[in-house]
Amino acid sequence: MNSYTSKICHNCGFESESPFQYCPNCGQKNTDGKITLSALWAEFKDAVFNIESRTWRTLKNLFIPGRLTVEYFSGRHRQYLHPLRLLLATSVLFIIAMSFQEFQSATNHSYNVKDRILKNYERQRLYRVLVSITDSTHKIFPQQQTQIITDTILTALNDSLRNLLFESGNKFANKYGDKYGDSIDVNHYASFGSKGIERISKRDFLNMDEEELAAVYKKEASILDRLILKQKVKLIKDESKLSAALIGHSTWAFLLMMPCLALVLYLLYIRRRYFYVEHLIFAFHFQAFSFIVLTFLIAGIDIFPRWIFLMFGAITWVYLFISMLQVYKQSRVKTLLKSLLFSISYGGLFVLLLIGTIFISFILL
Numbered sequence: 001m002n003s004y005t006s007k008i009c010h011n012c013g014f015e016s017e018s019p020f021q022y023c024p025n026c027g028q029k030n031t032d033g034k035i036t037l038s039a040l041w042a043e044f045k046d047a048v049f050n051i052e053s054r055t056w057r058t059l060k061n062l063f064i065p066g067r068l069t070v071e072y073f074s075g076r077h078r079q080y081l082h083p084l085r086l087l088l089a090t091s092v093l094f095i096i097a098m099s100f101q102e103f104q105s106a107t108n109h110s111y112n113v114k115d116r117i118l119k120n121y122e123r124q125r126l127y128r129v130l131v132s133i134t135d136s137t138h139k140i141f142p143q144q145q146t147q148i149i150t151d152t153i154l155t156a157l158n159d160s161l162r163n164l165l166f167e168s169g170n171k172f173a174n175k176y177g178d179k180y181g182d183s184i185d186v187n188h189y190a191s192f193g194s195k196g197i198e199r200i201s202k203r204d205f206l207n208m209d210e211e212e213l214a215a216v217y218k219k220e221a222s223i224l225d226r227l228i229l230k231q232k233v234k235l236i237k238d239e240s241k242l243s244a245a246l247i248g249h250s251t252w253a254f255l256l257m258m259p260c261l262a263l264v265l266y267l268l269y270i271r272r273r274y275f276y277v278e279h280l281i282f283a284f285h286f287q288a289f290s291f292i293v294l295t296f297l298i299a300g301i302d303i304f305p306r307w308i309f310l311m312f313g314a315i316t317w318v319y320l321f322i323s324m325l326q327v328y329k330q331s332r333v334k335t336l337l338k339s340l341l342f343s344i345s346y347g348g349l350f351v352l353l354l355i356g357t358i359f360i361s362f363i364l365l
Contacts, residue, residue, distance in 0.1 A: 054081055062086070062289055065319045066326030069285050073278065073327070083284035087258070090291035091251045097298040098250070114206075114237045117184060121202040123157075124182065130154060186232050198229075210234055253353040254291075258283045264345045268338045269328055282327060290316060317343060 008015045014025035021030055058081040061068040068080060081089070134150040183199040200217060208216070210230035218226045258280060265279035293312055297304065321339040325332065 054079060058086060062285060062292075065322035066324070069282050069323065069327050072281055072285075083281045083288075086288045087255075087284045087291075088251075090288040090295070091254060093295045094291045094298070095251060097295040100299070117202055118206055121206060124202075126157070130157060186229070186236065200233075205233070205236075210237075250357060253357045254287065257349050257353055258287060260349050261287075261342075261346060264342060268341060272328060272330075274328075282323070286320060286323060289319060 007017070007019055009023035009026060009028060009030070011023060011028040012026040014023055016024065019030070022028065023030065057079060058068065061071060061080065072080060072083065080086075131154065134154060137150055138147060182203070183201050184205060186198045186200055187196065198217075200213060204213060204216065210233040213233055214226040214230050218229050221229075261283040262276060262280035265282060266274070266276050269279070293316055297309060297312055300308075317339070320343065321335060324330075324339050324342070325335045328335070328338075330338070
């Protein structure tokens with residue numbers, strides 16, 4: 001049997017006239033600060049596996065359109081996770097799914113642009129060496145049989161090289177459009193809207209870093225043009241950097257999106273006398289549900305047929321419509337129109353933030 005001798009809560013500093021098991025002020029269990037393994041496991045089990053815990057109660061109500069927001073507006077806050085904490089937790093799941101999918105993609109296609117350029121460069125250099133040797137051989141041994149042999153060797157190597165560059169079964173090679181020659185077109189690998197051809201010697205690309213390349217190929221260019229070239233070279237040499245940056249910045253993009261969505265809701269329901277923060281809570285809850293759906297879809301992107309994605313897109317919109325109907329209590333017609341306007345605003349904001357995220361990720365490579 002446990003005995004409680006402390007009259008002071010170590011969490012909030014509340015002092016009682018008699019020892020207590022749980023603090024009357026903050027509710028924390030009376031403890032001397034030492035945590036046993038059994039106590040830690042009990043807290044974890046209560047938080048994760050207890051179906052009446054705040055986590056499970058929050059998720060259960062989140063999947064019922066509008067229920068969690070209505071509950072929160074009713075003043076029942078402590079029963080559920082804080083809206084911002086819920087949004088952050090679901091965004092972590094979303095990021096994990098994206099990171100895992102990126103890892104799967106990288107390990108499956110085993111394609112590296114820099115390595116491929118290096119192989120092409122080495123093969124072409126070997127081909128030129130063989131041509132030089134062949135010319136010398138013809139001078140020493142001008143017989144027709146010797147020429148047939150050397151031509152056969154050159155033709156075989158040339159066909160192998162061209163097959164590598166033009167007829168590869170690797171879909172990523174075809175996507176990047178490897179070219180035969182001594183230079184590469186940087187814009188072909190990472191254009192980002194750039195027009196025209198921007199050639200760099202394969203030898204320079206392989207032996208110089210981005211600073212040296214910018215100094216040689218953009219000597220008279222502006223600071224911005226030099227920066228863009230350096231970032232393109234970084235991306236080509238290690239394309240995984242952009243993916244990692246995009247994943248890292250995506251959470252901030254969605255968080256920035258929330259106040260904008262709340263403003264859209266505020267304007268749509270400006271005559272309903274809701275506070276701005278109430279619209280923000282609705283946006284948090286809707287985005288948390290969207291994160292869970294996106295996590296599920298991204299995790300199975302290589303398994304699910306296309307109609308699954310369309311179906312879940314429709315489910316998400318229906319969820320939004322019912323949520324707005326339950327929370328804002330307007331007619332179906334008005335709610336339908338406002339949910340469509342909200343969806344258009346959501347899509348527009350998403351595209352703008354996506355473009356901004358890609359640009360920032362590219363600049364900060």
